[in-house]
Amino acid sequence: MRSIVGTLVTTLVTTLVLGTVTAAAARAQHVHSIYADQHDSGIASLSLEELDQLKAGEGMGLARAAELNHYPGPLHTLDMADSLALTAEQRTGIERLRESMLQQATAIGARIIEAERELSLRFEHGHADSTFVREQTAAIAAMTGQLRFVHLSAHLGVRRLLDPAQIETYDRLRGYLNPADQSAPEPSRKPSTDTEAP
Numbered sequence: 001m002r003s004i005v006g007t008l009v010t011t012l013v014t015t016l017v018l019g020t021v022t023a024a025a026a027r028a029q030h031v032h033s034i035y036a037d038q039h040d041s042g043i044a045s046l047s048l049e050e051l052d053q054l055k056a057g058e059g060m061g062l063a064r065a066a067e068l069n070h071y072p073g074p075l076h077t078l079d080m081a082d083s084l085a086l087t088a089e090q091r092t093g094i095e096r097l098r099e100s101m102l103q104q105a106t107a108i109g110a111r112i113i114e115a116e117r118e119l120s121l122r123f124e125h126g127h128a129d130s131t132f133v134r135e136q137t138a139a140i141a142a143m144t145g146q147l148r149f150v151h152l153s154a155h156l157g158v159r160r161l162l163d164p165a166q167i168e169t170y171d172r173l174r175g176y177l178n179p180a181d182q183s184a185p186e187p188s189r190k191p192s193t194d195t196e197a198p
Contacts (some may be wrong), residue, residue: 044120046113054113057105062148066155072162072170074098074154080173084166093161101154108147115140 043051053060059073067073074097077084081091119136122128159167171177 043113043117044123045116046120051113054109055106057102057109059151062144063151063155066152066159067174068176070167070171071155071159072167073151074101074158076174077158077162077170080170083173084162084169086166090161094158097154097157097161101150104150105147108143108150112140112143112147115143 046054050060052058063071063073074094077086077094078091078098086094115136119128119133119140122132122136162170168177
């Protein structure tokens with residue numbers, strides 16, 4: 001009887017020890033931050049990828065509301081120019097939209113980078129306070145809103161230049177349509193100044 005009890009106690013203790021070790025190892029893995037390898041940009045609040053995208057004027061997913069709702073983007077539309085059978089007039093118009101978008105986006109992106117750099121430096125040197133952080137984050141949010149407007153406006157402009165069949169082809173080639181989807185609504189062709197940043 002004693003041998004059975006001893007065996008049970010030994011098994012229980014072994015199980016508890018192994019469970020404790022396993023839990024400690026799991027906690028150690030969770031302690032390692034996902035930010036540990038993101039020092040390359042030199043700005044704590046931006047990853048290297050985010051920094052490069054801001055410098056290049058890339059979309060960064062800011063125009064997803066348009067892209068996924070039948071408002072093609074200028075870059076991908078130009079990449080698929082042959083498949084979409086773009087006319088020379090359409091191609092020229094979309095190239096101008098993209099050029100304007102990039103010019104505005106890179107300018108705003110540069111301002112966001114500098115604002116993020118200042119925010120990061122305040123924390124780095126221990127000089128951050130609630131007043132500065134509130135004002136700086138509000139300014140960054142406003143600039144990010146302007147950047148998003150620029151990218152969304154480019155999608156608005158492209159849609160006005162394409163016909164419904166081209167928009168449907170764009171959506172299909174981009175993988176946004178399934179057999180149950182209906183054709184994209186006919187775009188408005190009214191002139192607008194939507195591509196101008198506020």
